[in-house]
Amino acid sequence: MLKTNVVVIGAGAVGCAVARELSKYNVNVIVVDKNEDVGGDASKSNSAIIHTGYDATPGTLESQLVVAANPMYDEIVRDLDVPFKRIGAILPAITDEQFEKLPAIKEKAFKNHVYDVEFLTGEELLKIEPNLNPEVKGGLYIPRESIIDPFILVQALAENAYANGVEFMLNTRVTDIKTENGKIKSVITTAGEIETDYVINCAALYCDEIAAMVGKADYTVIPRKGQFYILDKNTSCQVEHIVLPIPTKVTKGKLMCPTIHGNMLVGPTAEDLPDKTDKSTTAEGLESIAIDVRNLVPNVNLRDTITQYCGLRPNRNPEGLHVDLYDDLKGYVNLSGVRSTGLTLSVAMGKYVVQQILTDGAGYTLKSNFIKTRKGIIKFSEQPREVQDKLIKEKPLYGNVVCRCETITEQEILEAIHRPLGAKSVDGVKRRVRAGMGRCQAGFCGPKVIEILARELNKDATEVTKHNAGSYMVTGKTRD
Amino acid sequence: MYNIKCDVAIVGGGPAGLAAAVSAKENGAEKVLIIERDSSLGGILQQCIHPGFGLTRFKEELTGPEYYSRFTAKTDELGVEYLLNSMVLEVDSENKQVICTNSEYGLTTVSAKSIVLAMGCRERTRANIVVPGTRPAGLYTAGSAQRLINRQNIMVGKKVVILGSGDIGMIMARRMTLEGAKVVMVVELMDYLAGLTRNRVQCLDDFGIPLKLAHTITAIEGKERVSGVKIAPVDENKKPIKEKEEFVECDTVLFSVGLIPENELTKKAGIEINRVTNGPTVDQYMQTTAPGIFACGNVVHVNDLVDNVSKESEVAGKYAAEYALGTLTKTVKEVAVQVGRNVRYLCPHKLNIGDKEQKVTLYFRVLFPENNVVLRALDGDKKIAKKKELRVNPGEMCSITVDALKITSNAITVEVVKEA
DSSP states (O other): OEEOSEEEEOOSHHHHHHHHHHTTBSOOEEEEOSSSSTTOSTTTSSOOEEOOOTTSOTTSHHHHHHHHHHHHHHHHHHHHTOOEEOOOEEEEEOSHHHHHHHHHHHHHHHHTTOTTOEEEEHHHHHHHOTTSOTTOOEEEEETTOEEEOHHHHHHHHHHHHHHTTOEEEOSOOEEEEEEETTEEEEEEETTEEEEOSEEEEOOGGGHHHHHHHTTOOOSEEEEEEEEEEEEOTTOSSOOSSEEOOOOOSSOOOOEEEEOTTSOEEEEOOOEEOSOTTOOOBOHHHHHHHHHHHHHHSTTOOGGGEEEEEEEEEEEEESOSOEEEEETTEEEEEEEEOOOTTHHHHHHHHHHHHHHHHHHTTOOOOBOSSOOOOOOOOOOGGGSOHHHHHHHHHHSGGGGOEEETTTTEEHHHHHHHHHSTTOOOSHHHHHHHHOTTOSTTTTTTHHHHHHHHHHHHTTOOGGGOBSSSTTOBSOOEEOOO | OEEEEEEEEEEOOSHHHHHHHHHHHHTTOSOEEEEOSSSSSSGGGGGOOSEEESTTTTSSOEEHHHHHHHHHHHHHHHTOEEEOSOOEEEEETTTTEEEEOOTTTOSEEEEEEEEEEOOOEEEOOTTTTTOOBOOOBOEEEHHHHHHHHHTTOEEOOSEEEEEOOSHHHHHHHHHHHHTTOEEEEEEESSSSOSSOHHHIIIIIGGGTOOEEETEEEEEEEOSSBOOEEEEEEBOTTSOBOGGGOEEEEOSEEEEOOOEEEOOHHHHHTTOOBOTTTSSBOOOTTOBOSSTTEEEOGGGTSOOSOHHHHHHHHHHHHHHHHHHHHTOOOOOOEEEEEEEOTTOOEEESSEEEEOSSOOEEEEEEEOSSOEEEEEEEEEETTEEEEEEEEEEEOTTSOEEEEEEGGGOOSSEEEEEEESOO
């Protein structure tokens, strides 16, 4: 039987942030996830925004964590080499009714200790964001709202945790948790039983199912679907800030913003669902995005879309973010209600959860040899010409461009596959180096990526998957 | 950085680039260099192993590889040079330089006297046309499936639905069937065929593959791999009729929903792009708005026959050579080329008329199918050319030839009319 001190269930942003924080201590940690890659669910399909928490409910744990997390990103992205930009958000009021709501929104921001929110006139807003609805009456500017590469954030947290000794068991599903005398005993997985002192439930969408294994499911998770459009980098109508609608009582609404890689992101919808696996876009959902976003940015050209996707926010019923430890079940930490702010608050949550365990008496001591930094994969396309020349001369596969749209070279794909916790699937490659994320959506590079994955992982092409088991890309050889 | 000098640099070694290279060489350019990203010349024709190429040009039916081999034989004979495995990163239209990657030489700068853009096109995707549903494995553009099957000998699926009745879609319906897959149906949004009629006969009818006109896929289903699609008929506004939606089981969906000229380099070079064709604006020399930069083939506008691509590319190659040699005729007068009745677009987009005799062929596509029509070109309101056609449809390119020197007004119009 495997033995460890802490099992983290879930390798999303929160699970990986908890693991990385734990890896600063002299403690054995195993992260278990059912998916073949880290960041496989909610952490990969969201709006890729690092929030300030200006609009959170003041005084809640969620508000505290989001507000605390935002300033942490300057250091995190530097240490872990994560693409990130503080582009700021604007909240334009188009109607008089919306305009009247601005003071209350600003007041709430201040209650959340987000003091750098400023009021701008319609004229000022149009100056910094010329594609806004010209009828804009005025609005708020929230300078620290930021954009990030969410895939790289999770990979970076995981890779750095791994470099500091955390073990990852991917493609591994937790089937049960054993307890003994009011204490955690072990976690049963599809890859065997793991004896452990602590279990940290970071299973997001499935956290209620994990909690039920130890009788702590006093809530349920209701997936809230969010559909998005991604537009071509060349689309005619672009914005430079995160353009947010004034929220209504029902929804925070649909936004438009650039992605860290220069595409435009438009969405999301908010639809409560019964099915945790329903990640399908719908004609109605996508149409509703078109209608709403045109109120903010009338000339947005959704015909320039290169993809649409759907994410599920793990909303809690009853609502609210919770981190629970139990007197009658020592060693069990339950996280629930980590929803749309989850990506942002992950890094603060890591620290918070570890502090809870330390306070609980875990007694872990800090390592003297913690490796603080992680280097990402060099992006050939972003290098100056002389550096590109040098790279090709050092490693000739930099001269072999596989993905035309994003100019991704074969060398970058090899590094995505062969680095620690590397890519094992077509989507794994895509989320590490962006091969297939451009306008042709893998039309050209797809066949080559299958070939490279098969060659590098020493597999038959039929064993290459898009993501999880069962998502085989091809079915066999052609006839001889 | 490695530096190469040449007279004519050609970006792309597919059918357009090859024909332009041969023509440039035959018209006096000394050093002609093709820059190709693939490991071999021939472009998309390398995966088009089916026959049907060359009927117009060679009066015989060739496969894709046979067709381009006729050109590579010529390029070899004439001493056209080429750089393979070289991805062009930038075209500098001002200085006539092309920067490309090359594993052997490192980053390479090609300085030329004139440049021909022949990058071809890419396929429109499922996402471009916004087909809702899940994102499982088993969704391919028809061309990527064709590459996997014909160049990598890998089958993509067993039970297939194809969206779009374009030529590649129909050819892939036959190809998948020959490889043992079951092609359940070809679904087409329009109420007429998108591709060539002969492909419907040879690829669908001969194999009993149903064609559902005026239908579309309304949802993709399946979590890991495609499990099926929902299809529905569409009304006159192309909106699906939800009540008539039905589920069709399959493990693979191929999309043959249109081609887009690939002009990222062109745009970055500051060259004007035509809004209808999505390709560079060109004159009858196939010269773009940047002097000395020519373009031909599917990068300019999407052709249905490679024979036309070759012909058009020879024009580009010839004048690129003349430009390099400094002998290209000076423009005396600019003439606009305008679309008339039932014409979607024309290519070239304008004429730069000099003082030499020149026959100019104007290629165009119609907006909707029609029978028993006359194609005609008007110089102002004077008819200067006409041609009868039994049938025209948007899937098949039309053409009409005019005598450039005889044009007297500042604009010629091409139209399709019912009577002479």
